[in-house]
Amino acid sequence: MSISATVRTLGLSTLIASTAALPAIAQSREDVIIAVGEQGPNSLDTQTPTSNDYTRLVALHVYDRLVKHGVKTLDDGTRVYNKDEVLPELATNWEISEDGTELTFHLRENATFHDGSPVEAKDVKWSFDRAVEAGGFPLIQMGAGSMTEPDQFEAVDEHTFRIRVPDGNKLALPDLTTPIPIVINSDLALEHATEDDPWATEWLANNTAGGGAYDVVRWTPGNEIVFQRNDDWKNGDLPAMQMVVYRQIASAGTRRALLESKDADVSVGLPPKDFAELAESDAVKVVGVPKQSAIVNLEMNVNMPPFDNPKVREAMAYAIPYDAIMSDAFYGRAAPMYGADPDADYPVAWPAKSPYQTDLKKAKALLTEAGYPDGFESTIYLDLSRATTYEPMALLIQQNLAKIGVDVTVEKVPGSNWFSKMLEKSMPMAVTSFHAWLDWPEYHFYWTYFGANNSVFNVASQEDDELDAMIQKARFEADASAYDDNIRGITDRVMTTLPKIPVVQDYMDVAMQNDIEGYVYWFHTFLDFRTISRAE
Amino acid sequence: MIAMIAKRFASAIPSLIGVIIVTFVISHTLPGDPAAYFAGPSATAESIAETRARLGLDQPLPIQFLTYVGDLVQGDMGRSFNSGQPVLTDLARRLPASFELTLYALVFAIVVAVPLGLWAAVNPGSWIDHLCRGTVTAAAAFPSFFTALVLIFVFYYKLGWAPSPIGRLAIYFPIPPSVTGFLTIDAVLAGDLATARAALGQLILPAISLGLFALAPLARMTRASMIGVLGSDFITTARAEGLPRRTVLWTYGFRNALLPVVNILGMIFSFLLGANVLIEQVFGWPGIGSYAVEAVLTSDYAAIQGFVVMMAVLYILLNLGVDILNMIVDPRVRYDD
Numbered sequence: 033m034s035i036s037a038t039v040r041t042l043g044l045s046t047l048i049a050s051t052a053a054l055p056a057i058a059q060s061r062e063d064v065i066i067a068v069g070e071q072g073p074n075s076l077d078t079q080t081p082t083s084n085d086y087t088r089l090v091a092l093h094v095y096d097r098l099v100k101h102g103v104k105t106l107d108d109g110t111r112v113y114n115k116d117e118v119l120p121e122l123a124t125n126w127e128i129s130e131d132g133t134e135l136t137f138h139l140r141e142n143a144t145f146h147d148g149s150p151v152e153a154k155d156v157k158w159s160f161d162r163a164v165e166a167g168g169f170p171l172i173q174m175g176a177g178s179m180t181e182p183d184q185f186e187a188v189d190e191h192t193f194r195i196r197v198p199d200g201n202k203l204a205l206p207d208l209t210t211p212i213p214i215v216i217n218s219d220l221a222l223e224h225a226t227e228d229d230p231w232a233t234e235w236l237a238n239n240t241a242g243g244g245a246y247d248v249v250r251w252t253p254g255n256e257i258v259f260q261r262n263d264d265w266k267n268g269d270l271p272a273m274q275m276v277v278y279r280q281i282a283s284a285g286t287r288r289a290l291l292e293s294k295d296a297d298v299s300v301g302l303p304p305k306d307f308a309e310l311a312e313s314d315a316v317k318v319v320g321v322p323k324q325s326a327i328v329n330l331e332m333n334v335n336m337p338p339f340d341n342p343k344v345r346e347a348m349a350y351a352i353p354y355d356a357i358m359s360d361a362f363y364g365r366a367a368p369m370y371g372a373d374p375d376a377d378y379p380v381a382w383p384a385k386s387p388y389q390t391d392l393k394k395a396k397a398l399l400t401e402a403g404y405p406d407g408f409e410s411t412i413y414l415d416l417s418r419a420t421t422y423e424p425m426a427l428l429i430q431q432n433l434a435k436i437g438v439d440v441t442v443e444k445v446p447g448s449n450w451f452s453k454m455l456e457k458s459m460p461m462a463v464t465s466f467h468a469w470l471d472w473p474e475y476h477f478y479w480t481y482f483g484a485n486n487s488v489f490n491v492a493s494q495e496d497d498e499l500d501a502m503i504q505k506a507r508f509e510a511d512a513s514a515y516d517d518n519i520r521g522i523t524d525r526v527m528t529t530l531p532k533i534p535v536v537q538d539y540m541d542v543a544m545q546n547d548i549e550g551y552v553y554w555f556h557t558f559l560d561f562r563t564i565s566r567a568e
Numbered sequence: 569m570i571a572m573i574a575k576r577f578a579s580a581i582p583s584l585i586g587v588i589i590v591t592f593v594i595s596h597t598l599p600g601d602p603a604a605y606f607a608g609p610s611a612t613a614e615s616i617a618e619t620r621a622r623l624g625l626d627q628p629l630p631i632q633f634l635t636y637v638g639d640l641v642q643g644d645m646g647r648s649f650n651s652g653q654p655v656l657t658d659l660a661r662r663l664p665a666s667f668e669l670t671l672y673a674l675v676f677a678i679v680v681a682v683p684l685g686l687w688a689a690v691n692p693g694s695w696i697d698h699l700c701r702g703t704v705t706a707a708a709a710f711p712s713f714f715t716a717l718v719l720i721f722v723f724y725y726k727l728g729w730a731p732s733p734i735g736r737l738a739i740y741f742p743i744p745p746s747v748t749g750f751l752t753i754d755a756v757l758a759g760d761l762a763t764a765r766a767a768l769g770q771l772i773l774p775a776i777s778l779g780l781f782a783l784a785p786l787a788r789m790t791r792a793s794m795i796g797v798l799g800s801d802f803i804t805t806a807r808a809e810g811l812p813r814r815t816v817l818w819t820y821g822f823r824n825a826l827l828p829v830v831n832i833l834g835m836i837f838s839f840l841l842g843a844n845v846l847i848e849q850v851f852g853w854p855g856i857g858s859y860a861v862e863a864v865l866t867s868d869y870a871a872i873q874g875f876v877v878m879m880a881v882l883y884i885l886l887n888l889g890v891d892i893l894n895m896i897v898d899p900r901v902r903y904d905d
Contacts, residue, residue, distance in 0.1 A: 075652040085796035253651035255854035295732035451604035
C-alpha cells in the first residue's frame with residue numbers, strides 16, 4: 033500500500049470515528065451490551081485463510097446464513113444449541129433429495145441487505161463460490177460438508193438456490209449453519225472488486241456488505257468493535273439490544289474487575305480459577321457448558337520410543353493424577369473424561385470417558401512388563417497460549433511420573449510455533465486439545481485419529497488402517513444401529529490403542545451480570561448477541 | 569543550528585540501516601511459523617504451504633529482505649497479520665495513544681521527582697532525604713504492572729473514584745475530531761469539556777503507574793546533580809559574596825543542576841514509551857506497546873519490524889530534541905564542532 037492510500041485510509045477512519053458518536057445511536061445504557069474479552073477480530077471478512085477466530089463473531093452478527101440451529105434448554109436451565117434441529121434463517125424452507133445429493137433452498141422474498149437492496153440467489157451463489165475459492169480454512173470448513181467446487185452451487189431463480197453434494201454427505205446441511213457460508217451483498221462487494229482481487233477481499237476485510245441482525249459502526253483493530261442493530265432484519269426475531277460494544281482488554285484481572293464493578297456486562301476468556309470464584313459468588317452469574325466435541329489429552333507419539341510400545345502408553349494412562357488436574361488445573365471448570373465403568377458400553381458420543389484411573393502400582397507394573405523397570409526420560413510439550421491450564425496440568429503429570437521413575441521435562445511452545453510443532457510430529461508427549469464445530473464423533477476422529485489424512489491434529493502420528501476404515505464407514509453409514517455399533521467400536525479401539533489419553537472436556541465459560549438473559553451456548557463458542565437481553 | 573540538525577540526521581542514517589537489518593534478521597530467525605499460525609485450525613500441510621506463498625514467506629531470506637527494504641523506502645511497512653491492517657496505519661493510529669500516556673506519566677514523574685530530589689539535595693541526610701530515598705526505592709521496587717493492578721483494585725474496584733480501566737475513553741463519550749491525536753487536547757479544541765475530563769480521568773491511573781517507574785532515575789539524578797552543583801566552587805563563591813540563599817539555589821544552583829536532568833529526560837521518555845507495554849495491557853490502552861507484545865507473541869514480522877524501526881526513528885528524533893533543549897538550557901553547549 034502506498035503512502036497516499038494509507039493517508040486515505042487514515043482520513044477515512046478518522047471520519048468514521050468522529051461521526052459515529054455513540055450517544056446519537058443508542059438511547060441509554062439499557063440498550064447497550066458491553067462485552068470484554070482478550071482478543072478480537074483481525075478482519076471483518078470470515079472468508080479468508082488469514083482471518084482469525086474472532087472474525088466469526090463478526091460473520092455471525094453482520095451476515096446471515098441460509099439456516100440455523102434450534103435452541104434447547106438443559107435440565108439445569110442452561111440454554112444450548114440443538115444439533116438435531118435445523119431452522120430457517122435466510123431460507124424459509126428447503127428440500128433435500130432422497131439420497132442427500134441435492135439441497136434446494138427457497139429464500140425469504142422480502143429479505144434485504146443493510147443498503148436496502150434485496151437478497152437474491154445470485155448473492156448466495158457468489159458468496160458460496162467465494163468461500164470455496166478462498167482456500168485455507170474456509171475451504172476446509174466447506175469441505176466438511178463436501179462442498180469444494182463453485183459448480184456445485186446454482187442460482188436456480190431469483191429466490192431459489194441449489195447445492196449439489198455428490199457423496200450425499202450428511203454434514204452438508206449442518207455445515208451451512210457455521211459462520212463460513214455467509215451471504216454477502218454481491219453487487220456491493222463487486223463494486224470494490226479489482227482485476228487482481230476479484231473477490232473484493234481487500235475491501236471486505238475493512239467493510240461490511242451484509243444483511244444480518246447487526247452491522248459494524250466502528251472497528252478499531254486490536255481495540256474495539258461496535259455493532260448496531262439492523263432494525264429491518266427479517267430473518268429472525270429482532271434483537272433486544274440496539275448496540276453491542278466489544279472491547280479487548282488483555283489483562284484478565286482487569287476484565288474481572290470491570291465485570292465485578294458492573295462496568296462490563298459480559299466477560300469471556302477468564303482463567304478457570306476466576307470463573308470458579310465468580311460462580312461461587314452471587315454478584316455475577318457464570319454459565320459453563322462442556323465444549324462440545326472438545327477434549328484435552330495427553331498425547332504420545334506412537335512412532336517414538338518408548339511410546340511405540342502400547343504397554344508404556346497404558347502405563348501413562350494409569351499414572352496421570354486425574355483428580356488433581358480437575359481440581360488444581362481446571363478448578364472444576366471441566367468434565368472428567370476418565371474413570372468409566374470398564375464393563376459398561378461406551379456412549380455413542382465423543383468425547384467419552386476412558387476406563388482409566390490413577391493407579392501408580394499398575395502403572396509401575398506395566399512399565400516393568402514393557403521393559404522399563406527403571407523408567408525413562410521424556411519431554412511434555414504444551415501450547416504457551418493455553419498455559420493457564422495446561423502448564424499446571426503438565427506439572428502435575430510430571431510429579432506423578434517421577435514417582436514411577438519417569439523423568440519428564442516440561443517445554444512450553446509459543447502459540448505462533450505450536451502449529452508448526454504439531455505438523456512436525458516431533459513431540460514425544462504433548463498436552464493437546466481439539467474442538468470441532470460439527471458435533472459428530474466420526475468428524476472429530478477424522479481430524480484427530482485418521483491416519484490417511486494424518487492431519488495436524490494427529491499429533492500422535494497414529495496410523496491404523498483398521499481404525500481408518502471404521503471412521504470412513506461411520507461418515508457415510510445410513511443404518512442407525514450399525515452406526516452406533518461402529519462409533520462404539522471406534523471408541524473402544526482408540527481407548528485400547530491409546531495414542532491419546534483423554535483427561536478432561538473443558539468448559540466454555542461466560543461470566544455476566546445477573547440481569548443479562550438469553551445466553552445460548554453455540555458450537556462456535558462465540559456469544560450470539562442476537563438473543564441477549566437485559567431483564568426489566 | 570540548521571546545519572547541526574542536518575548533520576545529526578545524517579549521522580543517524582547508518583544506525584537506522586543497522587536497525588533495519590538486525591530486526592529483519594532477528595525476527596526471521598526466531599522460532600515460529602506465521603504461515604502455520606495463520607492457516608488456522610484444521611490446517612493441512614497444503615493449506616500452510618498456500619498461506620506461506622500468499623504471505624511471500626516461501627522466498628529466500630535475501631529476496632524477502634530486498635522486497636521489504638524496497639517497500640519501506642516507499643513508506644510501506646507491510647501488513648500486520650494480527651490486525652489485518654497496514655503496519656503504518658496501525659502505528660499511526662496507536663502512537664498518539666502511547667504518546668499521550670507517556671507524556672502525562674513523564675509530567676507526573678517530573679512534578680513529583682524534581683522537587684523531591686531538590687528538596688533532598690538541599691537538606692542532605694535529613695528526614696526529607698530519607699523520604700526521598702524511601703519513595704524512590706518503593707516506586708522502583710514494584711513492577712509497574714503490579715502497581716497498576718493495585719491502583720485499579722484500590723481506586724477503581726474498592727473506592728470507585730477512578731473510571732473503569734477500559735482504554736482511552738469510556739464508551740459513552742464521542743471521540744473528538746482528530747487534530748493532535750491527544751484525546752484530552754482534541755476534546756478541548758472541539759469545545760467538548762465533558763469528553764476532555766473523561767479522557768483525563770482515564771489517563772490518571774495508567775499515567776501514575778507508568779510515572780512511578782520514572783520517579784527513581786529522575787529524583788536520584790536531580791538530587792545527585794544538585795548536590796554536586798551546590799558543592800562546586802562558584803556556589804561557594806556566590807555564598808561567600810553574600811548573595812541571598814534564594815538566588816544561590818535557584819539562579820545558580822538549579823539551572824546548572826537541571827542540565828543532566830534534561831539530558832536524561834529524552835532517554836526516560838523513550839524508555840517509558842517502550843516500558844508502557846504492560847501498563848497498556850492492564851488498562852486496555854490501544855497503544856503501540858500492547859501492539860508490539862501481540863506481534864511478538866504471534867511472530868507478526870511486519871508489525872515487529874515496523875515497531876522497532878519506528879522506535880529507532882523516535883529515539884533519534886528525541887535525542888536530537890534533547891540536544892537542542894540542552895543548548896537552550898546551557899549556552900556553553902555547542903555541537904557545531
